[in-house]
Amino acid sequence: MQRLVIASNNSAKTREIQQVFSEFGVDVLNYRSFIDEQVFPPETTDDQYENALAKACFIQKFLPNEWILADDTGAYFDAFPERFGLTIAREFKRLGLKSIREEDEYLLNLYTPEMARGAYLETLFVLLTPDGRAQKAIGRGGVTLASEERGSFSVGFDTLFEAENGKTFAEMPMNERVNFSHRGRAAKALLRELGGLYDKS
Numbered sequence: 001m002q003r004l005v006i007a008s009n010n011s012a013k014t015r016e017i018q019q020v021f022s023e024f025g026v027d028v029l030n031y032r033s034f035i036d037e038q039v040f041p042p043e044t045t046d047d048q049y050e051n052a053l054a055k056a057c058f059i060q061k062f063l064p065n066e067w068i069l070a071d072d073t074g075a076y077f078d079a080f081p082e083r084f085g086l087t088i089a090r091e092f093k094r095l096g097l098k099s100i101r102e103e104d105e106y107l108l109n110l111y112t113p114e115m116a117r118g119a120y121l122e123t124l125f126v127l128l129t130p131d132g133r134a135q136k137a138i139g140r141g142g143v144t145l146a147s148e149e150r151g152s153f154s155v156g157f158d159t160l161f162e163a164e165n166g167k168t169f170a171e172m173p174m175n176e177r178v179n180f181s182h183r184g185r186a187a188k189a190l191l192r193e194l195g196g197l198y199d200k201s
Contacts (some may be wrong), residue, residue, distance in 0.1 A: 004127070005026040007047030009037060009057035016154070017071070020187045023178045026112050028069070031059045038062070046086050048072045049136060052126040060128050068128040073182065075157065077145065078118035079111065088144040100156040104149055111145070119145040121161055121182040133191055140200070141169070153177070 004021065006014050006028060018028045031038075040058055042052050055070035074086040084091065097103050111117065120142040127135045142161035148158035151170025154177075158169035163180035165172075178184030 002067040003029060003033070003067070004017070005059070005063060005066040006030050007040075007055040007068050009040065012156070013071075016183060017069070017187075019174045020178055020181075020183050023175055023184075024191055026187075026191070031066075031068075034066075034185065035062050036089065038136060041089070043106060048086055048122075048124045049126065051086065052124055052136070053134060056126050056128040056134070065130050067130065069125060070126050070128075070185070071123050071183070073123045075121050077121065078116040104160060107145075111147075117145045117147075118143065119161060121157060123182040123186040125186045125192060127194070135187050135190065137190035137193055139182045139184065139189060141180055141182035141185055145157065158180070 004026060006017055006088050008014055008017075008030065009032075014030045016027075021028045038059070040055060043054075047049060047113075048073075051072040052070040055072075056068045059070070060066070060068045072086060075088045077084060092106070095106065097106055120140050122138065122140045124136060124138045129135070138144050141163060143161040143164055146160050146162050146168055149168075149170075151159050151168045151172070153173050154170040158177075158181075160168060162168050163172075165180065167180075169177050169181050172180065178187070
């Protein structure tokens with residue numbers, strides 16, 4: 001394995017995953033570097049592993065000799081235990097929210113001062129090998145939802161979720177953030193599982 005290929009049409013997500021894995025010396029490319037953009041099948045399940053696996057399998061049909069990486073991420077809030085989770089992006093789309101700022105404002109406006117602000121993000125990575133084996137790893141990051149956006153190193157939810165060190169993800173440069181963020185921790189776990197399979201040559 002000399003590189004990973006991301007199964008996603010989300011350019012912002014691609015950039016973040018590239019930056020995360022770059023901290024560990026791993027090259028990552030989007031599948032669109034090899035083929036035209038594809039329309040992924042719609043997500044029809046709330047199963048995190050199945051969502052990620054379906055995306056990886058879809059792109060592997062076009063790039064059977066690559067190591068295909070896909071993810072599924074959920075947002076979880078103590079104040080809304082029966083809401084959001086893996087379907088948060090789908091819910092925001094149904095609400096007609098058209099920008100990252102609108103999504104952040106919508107979420108912040110759901111809270112009143114007395115509500116619990118415990119919150120975290122969870123990412124599951126699935127890596128599909130050319131011979132069809134699937135390796136998964138999970139990472140969780142964040143402990144509290146901030147009361148306002150903070151930080152300039154990143155955007156979106158990174159400006160709202162505070163880690164154990166009291167900083168939002170967006171207040172940390174990537175070399176610090178990988179130790180606290182959901183995707184950083186998931187990447188570490190995945191690379192530990194791969195062991196000697198990764199060849200930097």
